[in-house]
Amino acid sequence: MLSRVAESIYWMSRYIERAENVARFIDVNLNLMLDLPVGSTQQWLPLVDTAGDHEEFTRRYGSDTPQDVIQFLTFDADNPNSILSCLRAARENARSVREIISSEMWEQLNKFYLIVTSAVTKPAVLADPHEFFSAVKMSSHLFVGVTEGTMTHGEGWNFIRLGRVLERADKTSRILDVKYFILLPTVAHVGTTFDDLQWAAVLRSASAFEMYRKTHGRIHPRRVVEFLLLNAEFPRAIHFCLTASRECTHAISGTPVGLFRNPAEQLLAQLCAELAYAQVDDIVESGLHEYLDGLQANMNQVSAHVAETFFDARMAPPVARKRKEINP
Amino acid sequence: MKFQSYRAGAFFDEMFGENDTPRAIAKTLVNIIQSLPDGELLRRQQSAERTLLQLGITFNVYGDSAGTEKIFPFDLLPRIVSAAEWTWIERGLKQRITALNLFINDIYHDQKIIKDKVVPEEIIRSAKSFREQCVGLTPPLGIWCHICGTDLVRHRDGQIYVLEDNLRCPSGVSYVIENRQVMKRTFPQVFEASRIRPVGEYPSRLRDMLESLASPDVETPRVVVLTPGTYNSAYFEHSFLAQQMGVELVEGRDLVVSDGFVWMRTTKGFERVDVIYRRIDDDFIDPKAFRPDSALGVAGLMEAYKAGHVALANAPGTGVADDKVVYAYVPKIVKYYLNQEIIIPNVPTYVCADPKEQEYVLEHLDELVVKAANESGGYGMLVGPHATKELRAEFATRVRANPRNYIAQPTLSLSQVPTIVDGHFEGRHVDLRPYILYGKSIFVLPGGLTRVALKKGSLVVNSSQGGGSKDTWVLSDDPDAVHESAVVAEPAVTTGAMQS
Numbered sequence: 001m002l003s004r005v006a007e008s009i010y011w012m013s014r015y016i017e018r019a020e021n022v023a024r025f026i027d028v029n030l031n032l033m034l035d036l037p038v039g040s041t042q043q044w045l046p047l048v049d050t051a052g053d054h055e056e057f058t059r060r061y062g063s064d065t066p067q068d069v070i071q072f073l074t075f076d077a078d079n080p081n082s083i084l085s086c087l088r089a090a091r092e093n094a095r096s097v098r099e100i101i102s103s104e105m106w107e108q109l110n111k112f113y114l115i116v117t118s119a120v121t122k123p124a125v126l127a128d129p130h131e132f133f134s135a136v137k138m139s140s141h142l143f144v145g146v147t148e149g150t151m152t153h154g155e156g157w158n159f160i161r162l163g164r165v166l167e168r169a170d171k172t173s174r175i176l177d178v179k180y181f182i183l184l185p186t187v188a189h190v191g192t193t194f195d196d197l198q199w200a201a202v203l204r205s206a207s208a209f210e211m212y213r214k215t216h217g218r219i220h221p222r223r224v225v226e227f228l229l230l231n232a233e234f235p236r237a238i239h240f241c242l243t244a245s246r247e248c249t250h251a252i253s254g255t256p257v258g259l260f261r262n263p264a265e266q267l268l269a270q271l272c273a274e275l276a277y278a279q280v281d282d283i284v285e286s287g288l289h290e291y292l293d294g295l296q297a298n299m300n301q302v303s304a305h306v307a308e309t310f311f312d313a314r315m316a317p318p319v320a321r322k323r324k325e326i327n328p
Numbered sequence: 329m330k331f332q333s334y335r336a337g338a339f340f341d342e343m344f345g346e347n348d349t350p351r352a353i354a355k356t357l358v359n360i361i362q363s364l365p366d367g368e369l370l371r372r373q374q375s376a377e378r379t380l381l382q383l384g385i386t387f388n389v390y391g392d393s394a395g396t397e398k399i400f401p402f403d404l405l406p407r408i409v410s411a412a413e414w415t416w417i418e419r420g421l422k423q424r425i426t427a428l429n430l431f432i433n434d435i436y437h438d439q440k441i442i443k444d445k446v447v448p449e450e451i452i453r454s455a456k457s458f459r460e461q462c463v464g465l466t467p468p469l470g471i472w473c474h475i476c477g478t479d480l481v482r483h484r485d486g487q488i489y490v491l492e493d494n495l496r497c498p499s500g501v502s503y504v505i506e507n508r509q510v511m512k513r514t515f516p517q518v519f520e521a522s523r524i525r526p527v528g529e530y531p532s533r534l535r536d537m538l539e540s541l542a543s544p545d546v547e548t549p550r551v552v553v554l555t556p557g558t559y560n561s562a563y564f565e566h567s568f569l570a571q572q573m574g575v576e577l578v579e580g581r582d583l584v585v586s587d588g589f590v591w592m593r594t595t596k597g598f599e600r601v602d603v604i605y606r607r608i609d610d611d612f613i614d615p616k617a618f619r620p621d622s623a624l625g626v627a628g629l630m631e632a633y634k635a636g637h638v639a640l641a642n643a644p645g646t647g648v649a650d651d652k653v654v655y656a657y658v659p660k661i662v663k664y665y666l667n668q669e670i671i672i673p674n675v676p677t678y679v680c681a682d683p684k685e686q687e688y689v690l691e692h693l694d695e696l697v698v699k700a701a702n703e704s705g706g707y708g709m710l711v712g713p714h715a716t717k718e719l720r721a722e723f724a725t726r727v728r729a730n731p732r733n734y735i736a737q738p739t740l741s742l743s744q745v746p747t748i749v750d751g752h753f754e755g756r757h758v759d760l761r762p763y764i765l766y767g768k769s770i771f772v773l774p775g776g777l778t779r780v781a782l783k784k785g786s787l788v789v790n791s792s793q794g795g796g797s798k799d800t801w802v803l804s805d806d807p808d809a810v811h812e813s814a815v816v817a818e819p820a821v822t823t824g825a826m827q828s
Contacts, residue, residue, distance in 0.1 A: 002582050003593045096558050099571030103383075111382055155595065252595065310595045 001155045005100055007311040008093040009156055012101075013163030015090035016109070019083045019116075020140035021171040022073050025050055025205055027133035032201040033066070044069040049178045050171070051081050070129070075120050083136060087116045102150035105143065112139035155252055162248035162306065169241035170299055175205045176228050177292040180221075199224050206236045225288060226280035238295070239275040245302065246272055252310065264305035271298055329369045330362055331746070334753045340484050340743040341755060342407050352807045353408045356522050372514045373404045373748050379510050400503060401796030403747045404514065407758055407778040411806045417480070417488065417762065418772045420672030423662060425476050425764050428493065428649045430665040432472040435648055436462050446664050447657050451681070454732050455654065456702050457496075457647030459610060461617050461630060467643040468541040469767065474641040475534070475605075476764040477501070477777075480672065482743035489675045489740070491759065493658070495642065495650040497607045500777040500797075501530060501763045502565035505572070507799045508775070523804040525774035530763065531572035534605075537767035538573075541639035542602040549602040551575045552592065554583070556608050556624045566607050580608070585628030590638045603639045604629075610644045652701040652735045653679055676738060680731040689736040690727065693720045696736040697787075698727065711787060713739050742787055745798060747780055757781045759789050760800060774802040 025047050033043075044066050048057045051073060060078070061068045076082045080089075091113045098106055115135055119125045125132045144164070151157050179202045199219045203209040208227060211234050216223040231237035246257070246268040255261040260269060283291045336344045343354040350358040361369060380399055409417070434441050435452060442449045452458055477498025479491040508527050512519055535551065542549030555566035557579050570577035582592050583601065591598040606613055612622040617630035632638045648654065656677040659670040678685040678696070689696060693712050700708035710723045727734045744755035762776035778798040779789035789795040 001595050002576055002578060003595055004579065004582050005576075006595045092558065095563070095567070097577075098564075098567040099553075099575075099577045103571075107382055114381070 001100075001159075003311050005097050006155070006159050007307070008097045009100060010159045010163040010306070010311075012090045012093035012097070012109075013160040014167040015086040015093065016112075016140050016143055017164045017167040018081060018171070019086035019090070020137055021168070022051060022081065022083050022086070023133040023136035023140075024207065025175070026070055026073060027130060027137070028201050028204045030066075030129055030133075031204075032197065035197050046178045047073060050174045053079060053081055067126070070126065084116055084120060087113045097156075100156050102146070104146050104150045108139070108143050108146045112136075112143060115139060158248040158251045159310075162245055162252075165241040165244040165248070166299065166303060166306075168236055169238045169245070170296065172206050172228055172236055172238050172241070173292050173296055173299070175202060176225060177289060177296075179205070180225065180288055203227075208234060208236055222280050222284055225284060229283070230275055230278060230280060232276070239272070242268060242271050242275065242299075249306070262305065262309040264302055264309050267298065267302050267305060271295070271302070329364075329366070329748070329752060331358060331753060334746055334755075336744070337755060338484070339741055339755060339757070340482055340486055342482075342743055342745045342758070343405070344746070351408075353410045353803060355807065357406070357408070357518055360518050360521065369404065370748070370751060376402060376404055376510050376514045379513060380506075383506065401782060402507060402510065403756075403780055403782075403796055403798050404511075405746050405748065405753075406511065406799040406801045407745050407760065408801045408803065409760075411803045413488075414774060414802045417672065418774075420490075420670075421478055421762060421764050421772050422770045423666065423668060423671050424478065424490065424493070424658065425473065425766055425770060427662040427665050428476075428495065428658070429471055429473055429766065431661045432643075432646055432649050433466070433470065434665075436465060436645060441661070441664055444664070446660050447654070451651075451653050451657075451732075452648065455648050455651045457610070457645075457651055459618075459645040459648070462643070462645030465634065465643075465645070468543075468636075468639045471766055472643040472646045473649070474537060474541070474643075474766050476766070477761045478764065480760045480762065481675070481740055484741040484743075488672060490658070490672050491675055491740075492652070493650060493655060494761070496609060496647045497562075497642070498761070498763070499562040499565050499607075500761055500779075501773070502568040503797050504763070504773070504775055504777050504800070505530060506568070507797060511799045522801070524801045525804050527773055527775040530773050531569060533765055533771050533773075534569065535573040535575065537765045537771070538603045538605055538639075538641060540767045541641060543636055543639070546602050550600060551603040551605065552578045552583075552601050554578055554580070554604050554606040554608055554613075554626075556580075556612070560607070562607065569605070580624045580626050583626040583629075585626060585632050588632055588635050588637050590626065590629065590632050601638060603641070605641050610647060613640075613644065652677075652699055653681065653732070656735060675740065678736040680727050680734040680736065685736075686727065686731050689734075690724055692736075693724060695739060697739050698723050698734055698736045701733045701735060709788075711739065714785075714787075739787070742781075742789075745778070745780065747782070747798075749782075749784075754784070756784075757787055757789065758798065775800045 029044065029047055045054070045064050047069055048054050048064075053072075056079065057064075057069075057072055061072060072079055072082065074083045077084055077088075079085060091109055094101060094106060094109050119132055147157065147160055151160075179198075196219055199221060200209055202224060203212050203219075206228055212219075212224065212227050215227060215231070227234065228237055230239050232239050232243065234240055246265070249262070249265050249268060250257050253261050253265065255265060260266040331344075331350075334344065334348065336348055343351060343358070345351045377399070380402055431441065435458070439449075439452075441447050442452060473495045475498065477494040477500060479494065480488050481491045482488045504527055538551045539549050542551075551573070552575055553566055553570040553573075555563060555577055557563065560566070567577050576592065578592055578601075584591050584593065584598070586598075590601040590604070592601055608624050611619045613625040614627060614629040615622045615625055616627045618625070629638070629640075630644065633640050633644070655674065656679050659674055662668055662670045678689050680686045680689055689698065693710070696712045698710040698712065703709070710719060712720065715723075742757035742759060745758050746753040747756040749756070758778050758780045760776050760778050763773045765771040765773075778800045779795045780798055781787055781789045781794070782796045783794055786794070
């Protein structure tokens, strides 16, 4: 597969996943705000933190009303991580690899793009935001499903999956970090309905609420952290995502799992081993924030290694094998 | 929506003949449309448009920064061509591409046609698309133009003419295939009732032809499509063809020439490329051989090509036969190489480089269409009868300043096809671009792109100028009494241009 194509297909997938995550954050927060006790302050800024653009937001908007935050994260064309910008970037990337992905995938992405771009000019969207954000999430799921069902599970498919799970791991780590940081100081609320709601919201932000219930039942902060960080079976848990990333890099390079042939495979193996044997109590006691910070730095490093291994053609061009002379 | 109020008017109508009765070839379709409940056709038109939007079948418009991507407007009513007429068209196109290839090969070798004074040397020497770098070269199979899209028009008198040869990178074939898909989705019962020749085999034919160009010692040739990138107006088509052929779509930066061979950068290292279907003009394919400022091409490509290590389609230098002044000589070119009369006539053409013809052109600017010799896409063109006085004066100045760069033709009354406009049928002018592949044999795709000028009265069908498209149905056998439209007569419009 062409290096340029691999890179485009990988980013196409990352941007779609990113758009889905932003939609989920907003949707969950909208729901949560409705349940807040009257008089408590609405918490919208953490969403901006989760998307990692705090400075940009305060510089350009000044205030932080829910409308501002939603506008910034959804339709702001100048915010490179807004849903609109993600869809534009995903579609631009898809356009440049249209012959690699299936027609059905292109068609689905194109529909997705039209849902978002046509919503920009409709004020009705913010009047009934739930419907819009649900459509965004569902469009992303459909894209993943269409990809599963219509594209050969070969190299290109593995780059798509790699982009998706790396992006997802990054977003789950941010949800966990931001929410944990904000929720912990509210000691007064521990054990109250409000506390329960907040942690349920954290889970819902990662579509993890129902699956968590099935595994752990009662909501308990440490169990939530454990579920989102260390679970090997839940598809949005960081451990699951990094294991999947590892499988993808091995499928692409053809190296047997257990060995490594490039820095991406090496680092992923280390991270997976660490998450497989870590104890949540140790992590929380030595500082979850510090732990997640380190993990995020490592995941960024994985992305950098993926780029230099597969996307940058640094190798010298080959010298042709001897062939018999041909007259032009 | 019904045809009762439709009037063909003063033009040749492809669907309705005398007294506004449907032609034999169109009867099935007209009957089906007449039997549709009210509003049904409009509903299907909207559904077809929605499908195109969802499929993202778009083209880019240069110089339009707001929304560079547009849907190519599509009209549901097809242009229908009888089997008999198509047989004639196909023969004519094969004759033309055979002669043009012999011409290009001659121009880059012995130039016999110049020595025999059939084509003036001056015209070739001054042709912008003549490539010094190609002199003495013989491309694979000895063929220069492998992919050709020839523009045909029908005049009021029923005669079909060749309007233009597009020998460089003709585009539009992807719309032919996609339009057909949409038509089959929206109009299945018509396809059941009529025998319409399929167009879906084009990508396989194209791939076979391209593979046949590879050096004979390559067992499984690697074919790629070379595109200038996503900002090119025909990018959709480049990726569509690569996808349908199952080959890589590459940009210049994906390729590198090393040790005389062409390689592409992949996630697993470099892989050799044997055949390039390039959709980049000669000027830009190799900064070492042509324009040094080109960022789209591949440095050293021409050297690899000359060494026979890679095949290029179409061959560099092919454009020399695409010059609109050379076009004027095609009937003579056919006669010279094949010793045949031309089957599909040219539109009579005045060559402004000839002082007498220039004088005529300048005196009749209000009747003529003036075209720049090296422009396409409807740019650099004057439609005399529809132009302002100022624009005509401007073109007169341009023609005087650079007569070699201009030709003129009588303004044809292009034939029309009923088209859905604001909920009813109106006649709109059309042309037809069939596609020809030339490898070990010549293949003419039974169909082609019917472009339609959507503006009332307009004769400019180019997509960049507000044109749309229609599906083109070539019938596999004709209903009785169809021969009315298969005109094989002498051209009705004549001019002194070619007899001089």
